[in-house]
Amino acid sequence: MTVLDYSKGNILLIDDTPDNLRLLTSVLSEQGYKVRSVINGEMGLMGATAAPPDLILLDINMPDMDGYEVCQRLKMMEETADIPVIFVSAVDETLDKVKAFGVGGVDYITKPFQVKEVLARVENHLNLRNLQQRLRSLNDELEERVRQRTAELEGLNQTLQAEITERKQIEARLQHLAWHDPLTNLPNRSLLMRRLQQVLEPDADGNSTLFALMFLDCDRFKTVNDSLGHLVGDQLLVAIAQRIQAQLTPQQTLMRLGGDEFTILVKPVHQTGEATQLAEQLQHSMMVPFKIHGREIFMSISIGIVFSAPHYHHPQDVLRDADTAMYQAKAEGKACYRIFTQSMHAHVVQRLHLETDLRRAIEHQEFSVQYQPIVAFSDRRIVSFEALIRWQHPEQGFISPADFIPIAEETGLIIPLGEWILRQACQQFQAWKERLQQQATHSSDLVDQAFPSVSVNLSVRQFTQPNLMERIDCILAETGLDSQLLKLEITESAIMEYSTSAMxxxxxxxxxxxxxxxxxxxxxxxxxxxxxxxxxxxxxxxRSFVNRIGKQGENLEIIRAIVALAKSLNISIVAEGVETDYHQTYLHSLGCEFGQGYLFHKPLSVPQIEKLMFHD
Structure with missing residues (x-):
């Protein structure tokens, strides 16, 4: 029987998600750690004070008392103040990270977490704590020995010198570990914040240092880890750090924040061109592939740049704005740089508020579904409807799906939102079908024609859900809708990106x-x-192709090719954005059968459709 070695350390898990607790408990226990777990902040505080652990893994989003408050209260109590706290959260926003470090956290792990990353960070901080305790112990021992052996000082001098040397070596090692990244040996986040604080403080004459902070993030680095493994990923990070370092001068300090994120502190800086020229130089250097284990790996970087300004007083604000500019570069296509502007920060804050409102809207069911008809070109008969979500904000009024759907995709809220749309559409069409059937039994004049189907969009996040088919089956069973009346719309990119599982x-x-x-x-x-x-x-x-129809000089070969291929494969064709009679005539002449657009109908509310279908 295997006997676990619990000498590695005691760990307290605080998380309101049982699955997370079970997974972390299993992983950490297998590595020899003694693990206790609790499901809320109050129990976490009781457990930490009753038997202080060596390290705490703390979830942020918990009911009643969130992780920030738990950490603050731990740091206020003498018996728990020195316990390192690592935050674990699904939230990956810069503002949340900054707040986590501000209340006393030593590290931040984003869900879904990588097991190797969790183990590495836990071991690193436990080693750091052990070194601190050993240093204190050595100091106490040395002081006691000096008192006891004053009379023997001459004979024990050599031994004492050896112990002092050992203490200095441990202290130096501790200092290096506290301020440097163990993988790349670059200065870490803690040292960055310290140096930013130094450059933000005026000198003796009241003059401020002019500086620039560049925030670098490797584009699509996760793909390397997922496809080639974390060992190759780590070696690639080291190679990236070395290549960046080779481009820098002594006045430019490279640091690693964690993961695939780096920063460069440039001081002093006299004009914006110094930082932008360096950004272009770094991006050019990335054009040469990296060779790891005989493989060629191409990597690009997105860079955000922020310059010193009088309103900056705290390091976390500088880092936040550099991170914001970097995400702007990501949003504009990656492999580029962007300089921070105040409008970027306002956009981030607005987006954060919109995300908060979106979570509330899902809880309070502030959404509705409208349906846009799809018609046959031959006789303009309605053959189907596309379900389209609408959000009427209680204060801001109508909010376009183009504004909130991307946020829902990024945060994972699209999964409950998409399931709600699917259920609403299935319930509505089943109710309409039953109403038509009832009318048919009482009216001999009712025209016997096929009942229209309903199309529901399926997001990429939904498409990659492990239990997708189970959820669809459940909704169809609950609503009673015939599966032949349901159409699911999936983007071309989703199918191609996940082609193996898609099939x-x-x-x-x-x-x-x-x-x-x-x-x-x-x-x-x-x-x-x-x-x-x-x-x-x-x-x-x-619709971008349909809009070109009738415009002089536009090449419409792509439409002809799509229609010809679809007809050869016996696939039906629906043209989106049909707004003019010429659009319809041209598409119909090519063999396109169905259309959707303002020429026929705008998206309609439930009462409008019932008036259309039942002649109310």
Whole structure:
């Protein structure tokens, strides 16, 4: 029988999610740590004071008492003040990270976490704590020995000198470990904050240092870790650090914040061109591939730049704004640099407020669904409807899906939101079908025609859910809707990016007679040659192509190619954004069968559709 060695340290887990507690407990216990776990902040405080652990892993988002308050209260109590606290959270925003370090946290791990990363950070901080305790112990021992052996000082001088040397070595090692990253040996976040504080303080004459802070993030680095493993990823990070360092002067200090994030402190700086020229030089240097274990790996970096200003008084504000500028560079296509402006910060704050409102809106069900008809070109008969979500904010009024859907995608809120839309659409169409059936039994004049289907968009996050088919089956069973009346719209990029798993999912949808529609076709991977591999029922030609129809000099070969290929594969075609009779005439002449757009109908509310369907 294996006997675990609990001498490695005692760890307290505070998390309101049982799955997280079970996973972390299992992983840490297997490594020889003694683990206790609690499900809320109050129990965490009781557990920490009753039997202080060596380290605490603390979740941020918990009911009643969040992680920030728990950490603050721990730091206020003498018996728990020195216990290192590592925050674990699904929130990856800069403002949350800054707050975590501000209340006393020593580190920050983002969910979903990597096991190796959790173990590495736990071991690092426990080693740091052990070295601190050993240093205090050595100091106490030395003082006691000096008192006891004053008379023997001459004979014990050599031994004492050896112990003093050892103490200095441990102290030097502790200092280095506290201020440097163990992987790259670069200055770490703590040293960055210290140096930023120094440059923010005026000198004896009241003059401030002019500086620039550059925030660097490796583009698509996660792909390397996921495909080649974390060992290759670590070696790549070391190589990236060395290449960046080779471009710098003594006045430019490279530091690693963690993960694939680096910063460069440039001081003094006299004009913006010094930092922007360095940014261009660094990005140019990344054009040469890295060779790791015989593999060539191409890597690019996105850079945010912030310059010193009189309103900066705290290091975390400088770092926040540099991070904001970096994310702006990411949003504008990656592999570029952007200089921070106040409008960027205002946008981040606005986005944070919108995310908060979005969470509340989901809880309070502030959303509604409208349906835009899809018609047959031949007789303008409605054959289907597309379900479109609408948000009427109680204070701001209508908020466009283009503003909140990307936030829902990034935060994962799109999963409950998308499921709600699917359930609403299925319930509504089942109710309409039952109403038509009742009318049919009482009216001999009712025209017998096919009941229209409903199309629901499926996001990338939903498409990659492990239990996607289970959730769809559950909703169809709850609402009673015939699966043949449901169409799911998926973007071309989602299918191509997850082509292996996509094939299995699409086949399962086909087995349930759920039709599949590829949305925005032609704007993503231009995968005309791969289309035959997937069991697709409908292609939706993106409105950007339809808008070109009738404009002089526009090449419309892509529309002809899409229509010809779809017809050869017996796939139906729906054109989006049909706004003029000329659009309809041209598309119909090519063989396109169906259209959707303002020429026929705008998105309609439930009462408007009922007036249309039931002649109310």
């Amino acid at each position: 299995e999912i699409l086949q399962q949808l086909k087995a349930r007679q759920i039709q599949l529609s590829i949305d925005d076709f032609g704007t993503g991977y231009s995968s005309l040659s791969y289309l035959h591999r997937f069991p697709v029922d409908i292609l939706k030609i993106d």
